[in-house]
Amino acid sequence: MPGTPRARAREQTLGDITSIGRRHLGEVGAAALSLRAVARELGVVSSAVYRYVANRDELLTLLVVDAYTELGDEVDAAVEAAGTAAADRFRALTQAVRAWAVREPSRYALLYGSPVPGYAAPAERTTGEGTRVVTLLALIIDGAWRSGELDDTAEPVAPVLAPDLRAIRDQLSLAVPDRVIAATVQAWSALFGAVSFEVFGQYGPSTFADPAALFDLVVDRIAVQLGLRRLTHPAPAGSRRKDWRTPRTG
Amino acid sequence: MPGTPRARAREQTLGDITSIGRRHLGEVGAAALSLRAVARELGVVSSAVYRYVANRDELLTLLVVDAYTELGDEVDAAVEAAGTAAADRFRALTQAVRAWAVREPSRYALLYGSPVPGYAAPAERTTGEGTRVVTLLALIIDGAWRSGELDDTAEPVAPVLAPDLRAIRDQLSLAVPDRVIAATVQAWSALFGAVSFEVFGQYGPSTFADPAALFDLVVDRIAVQLGLRRLTHPAPAGSRRKDWRTPRTG
DNA sequence: TCGAGGTCAAGAGCACTGCTCTCATCAGTT
């Protein structure tokens, strides 16, 4: 479809480089990403890949955007499929983030782990895709607020934070008050913490046989603190959350 | 003091290597840590440092233990200085963790950031120092529970988690029930999330003029959800937390 | 049709890395 055959070939090669890099990222990590190794696997001499990628950092940027896009797509789809209830949408978002992170730990680390020293993702190429998930979270909470699905239990926040919170509200055209934005920020960071703990295996010496159950519990607590009203109708099929509360034996 | 002058010299050199490595870690990051560079700065040829450190990974291990120890010491001191009230001790712990992390971002990343691919800290050398902070947190909560400073608001947890929670309780000789252990785990992960967000600069596009205020707010919310009863007596001097609630003008 | 301009891969090369090996030296131990 796009223009000249040369341009298409170039696009193809660039895609190959990205996908090889994606696999190498998973195998050796961002810091050990080697353009030479990518070239080897591409069946080409090392200097040739510099025709397509300016340097190692640009390959990283390619992979960052690639990862943000895939994560954003999966979260969007999951939230979409979750229906209209804010609590369902919130849970779908958290589950989708966790599922992707567990499946793609190295790419998750690239996005949300410790920064790669000496490398800063160029804002103009990453902020767009990079803010999709947190924006969606904010919109879900905002929607819950507008539709009355949110209990207003958050406490007032320090005035120093007001300008920053107002900036967020303006940028996303939110209707929620400052304290709810702050609560959303905290929910986001708590979600991030829970996922990182599981993905990075940093629960300390303790291990959990069923990390998903622990994650469920944590997300539950986050939702409660957000003021997201619990659903009264039964959970969707496949989600056996809290089965133990209603044994319904016999 | 310790034995032979040779052993003392060796200890000295090892200390020098550690402290040079600590600085390099802050400058170039864990992945780019170079034994050659350390050797250069030590004024010695590269092969010589291999007399002291088996390989790059062992230098990392040295730095991990070093960082855990310093963090543990600072948190211990802060909690100690905070008195006996569980809420104060909890807050002191969080502030000390944040302060150290903000001051030593690369060392924080080494401990709690994305794992360095291909490197796994040997458990027998790191778990001891590595669990000091989370253990202290558990003991603070346990103490609050025993002394009645903890509101029992946590909800019951899924039975699948019971064995793991029991293991934690047994190992630390806690008195708290499963649901409080689970809440503590979540508090720990939420704290980790908040610190990581700030240290790794991953609040997305939003920036906060006063990250400490945001952190205060988040910790407040974590404390509330833990059920840590608020203190009625005035906050210690220097902590102007929530001043805006009691304007007390004129 | 044919030539010019752009595109691409190859290869050599520089400076760096981790790590191993050998060899000389010098200091602590006996």
Next chain:
DNA sequence: AACTGATGAGAGCAGTGCTCTTGACCTCGA
């Protein structure tokens, strides 16, 4: 005072990122 083991130096191997030059190819327009 003699010995021996810890130590540092140096060479060397295989790998890395990145640059530069060279030669081949392809595409497009005259």
